[in-house]
Amino acid sequence: MLFLRRTLPMILAFVTGIIGISIYYVPHSSAQGLEEVLARWLRIVYAFAFFLGLFSLLNLHWRRVRARQAGWGYSLIVYLSFGLMIFFVLYNDGTGPFSPQARAGGYQWLFLNVQVPCGATMFSILAFFISSAAYRTFRARTPEAAILLVAAVIVMLGRVPVGAYIHDFFPAAAQWLMDVPNMAAKRGILLGVSLGIVATSLRIIFGIERSYLGGGEE
């Protein structure tokens, strides 16, 4: 059993990982064809992976409702709104779930009039909090933070029409900050992070990193 539960997945990860690396260097059509097939399969597995997220979301709120935890009523609202939307999605403007997606209908209405305004508003609230933080907490506590704030102010002025209106210096300086020091630092970060991603991928392929196997004892 240990072989099936532990060794087999690790062998599979190793084999698919090595194939994933090798086909990059092989232009032969059989290798490229293999890449196409493996990618298409992985894409479909990704579609199923959505249900993992959906299940844990619904499960979490279900547990709250069942245990009557504080604020369980809101968890019920998640269920109600989910149910309402799923009804319109499956109804599919009258054609049902076993036909291609409809161009309009209740689900489109709910998307445009509920999901879009809520999503857009949620993040716009941050504009207010950033303003209050600007006044109360963005402090040049250290020389480093001072450099950060000065760069931020120049960029903020340079990127909007009023900056050019005050002086041509601001757009030019903002552009230079973005293109030279910012670019250089971001490149340095990118090189380091990419090496990190390569190293993590390698640990997965060689079975050194196994967190993807999930918890639970063997």
Added chain:
Amino acid sequence: MYRSMIILLVLMGSATAWGLKAPVDFEAADTPNDAGTSVTLTWARDADAPAGAVYQVMVATDSNGPFYPAGEVSAAGSPMSEDPAAFGFWSDHDDRQYVHVEEFTRPGEDPTKLETDRPYYFRLEARLGEESVASGAAVEARAMENFFNWAKLNNFILAISFSAIILIYISIARRRELYIRRIAGLEALNEALGRATEMGKPVLFIHGLYGMDQPSTIAAVNILGRVAQRTAEYDTALRVANYDPVVLAVSQEVVKESYLEAGRPDAYSENNVFLAATEQFSYAATLQGMMVRERPATNIMMGYFFAESLLLAETGTTIGAIQIAGTDSYTQLPFFVTTCDYTLMGEELYAASAYLARESRLLGSLKGQDIGKAVLIAVLLLGTALASLDIPFLARMFSSY
């Protein structure tokens, strides 16, 4: 009037046609590094070719023709040095021209693609206006499938050697302790914990929003272990806020273990490691409320944060808490830097966790990456110096083709 102009044009045309020469040294061969879809033609560049001259490529499936057109190339452009991925870097490549042929057009039809492993016959005609001079006999070539993309050779070597370095260092780390420098953020962390003890107020540890499969969360849990050990020793209250149920379970385990190790299992209460909320802004709002009520002396925020970072850090500042943050979310780092007393930036978070956990695979991998960075630094310095001295060797090796 019109007639005289036409005569003039004809005269001009025939005059320049004198400069038109048949292509010399014409060769056709399979294009390297592809799946058998094209043939590459090369020929010596005619430095004296008149302006406006073009080479017309002709293809036939039989050596006797008929020949069909397959594109044209300006006599002035396309030196082989333009395509190092196919030809490499050789000094005479400025003197030869090339074209990759993938298809040809029969009159009145859509273009036909070249078939793999079938003989085709190629001819080249130098042309200017109506005048044209053809290369001699047609040259035969086949488009073949290739098994290795030589343009990616540098990538291949780099991938193999970097992989070897990482794996070797991980195996070294399993046998002996590897050195990494002390992380200033960890000392700041100790100070902050000490202050909470002096003030007799709680410490609040806030997890980021990612699940247990992310390196930032794993690092945060490792740091939480150390924090819990200290608070158990100092007898300071510790609250741990979680967003993800799995992270919650792991955190409870880690804190409990730390209290056990410190010999204070009695001081551990499961209620102090809690699920604050499962929606981003509710999470922030719950913790804001808690901070204002309980006034923790120290806030520790570790893991991957999104926009809620600002709400958390701002409230922390207004209640006068010492704040230590650590995240690999570069978009949120600016907010932490301006609101927190100390911030572990990006990879520093992983390094701090590897430093604390002393786990061989983390330490070894970190060390291997360090070697990778050292190589990149050396290449950057040396490569630029050499390139400035007109020795482009390193610069060519470290390019993507």
Added chain:
Amino acid sequence: MNRDKILFLAVVLLFALVNGYLLAAGELPADWTGVGVIVAAGLTLALYSFLYKDNPLFKFAEHVYVGIAAAYTFGQVWFPTLYGELLRPIFTDDPEVAATASVWLLVPTVLGILMLTRFSSRFGWLSRISFAYYVGLGAGLAIPRYISANVLAQMAPSLQPLSFSWEGLTLVLVMVGVVSVLIYFFFSVEHTGAVGVVSKVGIWFLMVSFGASFGYTIMGRLSLLIGRVQFLLDDWLHLM
């Protein structure tokens, strides 16, 4: 009744009155489009009530959003992929669509279904086979591509010949930035002496780039706010 409750009722009343006026004056059409604008405006204001303080109205809108968004994503996974690619080609009359059917698609389907065993304590281990494919292939594809796109392609523009010109100076400055940032994130050497100085320079570069990100983030959040205010003033109230 406390102050907050009175405030709440007053706001709801005002919202109803404004919408009543808008409908009566013909500013908003009395159909699904008009209702849509009213619903959107109501949810927008409910979320903004968070600015006053955390309250049930905000929490309500927040949770509605979570439920709706999850179900919408379900639709986008179901129609084009699960139904469209796996089921439809088998049952369709359309010959072009039927031609996309393939027995081989059983492989990812089985892997996908195995993935869902993760929540079972008895069969959970089966999901590891799917995860091994998912994570293993992803890791394999990533390695050569990251080396090419994010290492080699990023190194090349910083390996140019230097010259005594503005471009040359910029190249030097970029070089100093890249190298010093790499040294800052170098963990094998203590940050003292020359290394300490270089890593300090690295911090400065990092801070300028964080400053740029900071300024841009503020700009972005304000843009989102402007977008919502445009909606409220124009689409809803028709004041613009």
Added chain:
Amino acid sequence: MIDRLLNIDRRIIFVFVFIGVAVPLLLDFNLPVKITPSSQAMYDRIEQVAAEGEGIVLLSFSYGPSTVPEIQPMVLSILRHCFSHDLKVVAICLWPDAVGLAQQALETVSAEYGKEYGADYAFMGYKPGGAIVIVNMGQDLHSAYPQDNWGKASSELEVTSNIHSLRDFDFVIDFAAGNSVDHWWVPYGQEKYKFPLGAGCTAVVAPDLKPYQNSGQLVGMLGGLAGAAEYEKLVGQPGSATAAMTSQSSTHLILIAFIVLGNAMYFISRRSARSQ
């Protein structure tokens, strides 16, 4: 005194910001927008594709409702630019909640220019997987998208029937609210197929993409609402982004004033604390 000023109710600050946004919108006057090189490069690329004739552009929608105000105006302007030059457009979504937004934009602009679905543009919808969709599409568009969003086989649509790989596109533009450009399109698409890649991204993402622009992996980029306003100016059709620029300016000034004021008080109070 200073402490009291620093600790004013933050709702007062919120009111300031709201006024800073709303008043310029109601006054309706516009400041001149200046074009930056990275926006110009996007415009130039589309002009070049148009000049070469028979061009086809791939638009990738990788954003959601939360960034609609920033990105939707870019989408509209780019679509207008493409359709005005009779370029063919193929649209795909890499985020699920982009589908409704992409549909809305395509329907609006195609109606303006009288474009016909299937012949002039196609909407392929959402496929999960991000980077892996790009790998799949690079090898074979028809394998990644066997059907369009409405169930028609992609081999039947005039626009997509002759497209085989990402190589066949003259320009690919990703509209990004996350790391879809730097972690998906560049390493998994552009790296192998070398197509010209452009980005229309949120302001938050823009600074991170600079290294790619410098290396030429990205042709150009529209960054945030300011980038959207620039593009509206370039195509000569001012819209919501242009209208927002005055508010954007005024709120930036307010924010900068807050930062300066806050820090000034911070240093004064620190000095007085030290001298006591």
